[in-house]
Amino acid sequence: MDNKNKQLFSEFPSVSTEQWMERVTADLKGADFDRKLVWKNLTGINFQPCYTIENSITQLKNTGENSQSLVNYRSIAACCGKSGNELALKAIEEGINGIIFEMITTVPVEELLIGIDLNEITVSFKLFNNVIPFTKDLVAFAKGKNLKGYIDTNLISGYVTTGTFNESLVDVTAELVKLTTAFPNFKAITISGTEYLNSGANQVQEIAYTLSSLVFLTEKLSEKGIPVQDIFNNLNFNLAIGLEYFVEIGKFRAFNNLLTEVAAKYQLADFSNTITAKTSIWSKSITDAETNLLRCTTEAMAAILGNADGLLIDAYDKEFKSPSDFSSRIAGNIATILREESYFGKVSNPVDGSYYIEEVSSKIAEKALALFKAIEADGGFYTNFENETIQQQIAEIRLQKLKLISQRRTPLVGVNKYPNLMETVDVNLLSKEITDNSKVLTPRRASLEIEAMRRVTEELVASTNVRPIVQLASYGNLTMRKARAAFAYDFIGVSGFDVHQEESFANAEVAAKESAKSDSNVVIICSSDQDYDETAIDFIKIFRAINTDKVLLLAGAPKNMDELTNAGLDGVVNMKTDVLVALASIQKKVQKTLKSLEV
The missing domain is CATH 3.20.20.240 (Methylmalonyl-CoA mutase)
Incomplete structure (x- = not known):
């Protein structure tokens, strides 16, 4: 049989969009399709996760020529x-x-x-x-x-x-x-x-x-x-x-x-x-x-x-x-x-x-x-820049971008995700307070706010000669404590603190006592939701009976947050935590503690 003109993969039956969606819906197990798989770009455009021959796509003309002499x-x-x-x-x-x-x-x-x-x-x-x-x-x-x-x-x-x-x-x-x-x-x-x-x-x-x-x-x-x-x-x-x-x-x-x-x-x-x-x-x-x-x-x-x-x-x-x-x-x-x-x-x-x-x-x-037509209809480029319409439109998108970075939903490797904890950074290179002039455009790095937060740490280290230590105190369910310790290590590492590797304990009581007595400045509890339900309150009470100065955090999203806070928990770190808000709060308490020790 002559296969020269045979279409590639023709022996396989075609799969319709409906069939794809049925399989995807089953795999999502009830999760929302748009939320999980459709990419919502800040241009206001939603991009679908897959395309088939059934999709009708507009092919643009005059898109340029790939440069043969770049x-x-x-x-x-x-x-x-x-x-x-x-x-x-x-x-x-x-x-x-x-x-x-x-x-x-x-x-x-x-x-x-x-x-x-x-x-x-x-x-x-x-x-x-x-x-x-x-x-x-x-x-x-x-x-x-x-x-x-x-x-x-x-x-x-x-x-x-x-x-x-x-x-x-x-x-x-x-x-x-x-x-x-x-x-x-x-x-x-x-x-x-x-x-x-x-x-x-x-x-x-x-x-x-x-x-x-x-x-x-x-x-x-x-x-x-x-x-x-x-x-x-x-x-x-x-x-x-x-x-x-x-x-x-x-x-x-x-x-x-x-x-x-x-x-x-x-x-x-x-x-x-x-x-x-x-x-x-x-x-x-x-x-x-x-x-x-x-x-x-x-x-x-x-x-x-x-x-x-x-x-x-x-x-x-x-x-x-x-x-x-x-x-x-x-x-x-x-x-x-x-x-x-x-x-x-x-x-x-x-x-x-x-x-x-x-x-x-x-x-x-x-x-x-x-957008171009809207600008031209409203008086054109010069008018829209003079009345700050263009600057305001950009500022709206910039704030959305910075929020996504602060929430770590937009990952920047080495900035808000996967920090290099072995790296030392000259404090003078890090940005200070960020001021925006609404009348003009100021090219800048997206990382400036996180850099400013890191600068606070480096200035604290310079003034006290101590780099704050973070201890990851884990116990209970092996899988969950490992996962949450890894997340906390990545999250808190953005601060520039000295984050130690996870330290596992036999149970919550031992973990609370040992971490309260350690030389750490920040302790993060790492375990499973079930363990938190059963022992988190006891952990916090035991810990606070020994030490009231350290920052005590929990990796996860417990339901009884008010009760935990009243017992002495300073906060949580999870997927929804804003890294700038959380780390700024941690820095303030650590700074206060270290300054009081100097006196």
Whole structure:
């Protein structure tokens, strides 16, 4: 029999959606399907757990092309021509094919770019002063070469982070478009959307606000006599990459789709722009910082599959010090490995046709378009930023995100889950009180509040020369006490306390007496619900008869909480406990106890 044309798995009968749901319902054993299996994203979109051929999925058009020549950027602070050039040549030697020069001072173009093949290497510039003279020199230097890259004058970024729009930069931008006419692959207009996501926005907001700022800037440049075609041909967008892998893939695809829609409103069917994706500040941590390497890798993968043209991956230690040669090299290697060894960028649009990603993309595009239209109907980007509508909308999402992190429902490895208890962190690196200015956007790490809580611990250790000890006192049912001890170890470890491994006792009475006499500052009772019902009150009474100063907690969710609290229990730790609220309370009591011992 000839099996060449036989459809794969055709010997197996197809399974209908109804059959899948019957099996899932049985396996859930009465649990709510939507609550357990449907992912409710903060974009307001609900994503189903499975798809079959019966599902009708809208396939977006104009989602971009997977870059066959992905630009792997490294950012270099050019304080002078010689040092900037040396760092650039070293980066190129290490496999980097794109350089972003951050022009701190005025640097001669020929000094900065000597030895760099502009036909092969993409060069971009963040310019804060002397923009026109520098660009004139750049154009003269690059004459006859295929200059590729972009200029970023901080036009939109500066406005949303300071609240002041620099009108003179519109004139500068118009002049840049004219100066770079001979270089179609060099973009004179950069519009940034990174500030939105890095200030806590969701993906829908990032797309809508970025496109709205495009319309605002297009109108401004049109007034200066710049044709719309030239504006769109000179566009480079900087977008941040978040941690929600599939949603981020969909975000970039949806952005490309909606950019085409916006262009069509200006009667443009064909234009050339670039998208440069940058790993986000929001998702990074300074505790267990090596985890940032994993975050950067998944973010980079999402951007490449989402059809970004360029990629800027921050060094894993950038959030707390100047990146070293090692961390910069590792960051550059991420994109190189993805492109050369994992074949990302070697296949044209590999995610096209994936039911899940197509649905993510189309739903994000739908939501972003609705928000974009609402902004335009309400006066546009500038009006909505001036009256703080955009800032308020972002603040609402940011607060939701921070609540999920504080409740540990959104896990951040090394921050609110799986802390590295062997790690010591310099107190000066940890954030202090967080203040938000409602009038502007402030890019920040999502971990700042937890860092501030950890800082309290480190300052306590510095002032008392004692790191508080946590004892996990377990007894009773073996399975449950082990599980709850493991949970408590992970939960309390976020505080920076010295958390000892579980200590098992023969029974509640022995556990209470021994833990009350130990050198620990915090004791967490770990056992089963049945054991708690039978012995928790006795444990607490015995414990408090010996020691009234220690913090006494219980791992679990007992029903008789009022009775336990009246007996002397300080609190509980469980899946619903807010880590910031709980640990702040623990810190206050431990701090009071240690300070009294000093006196």
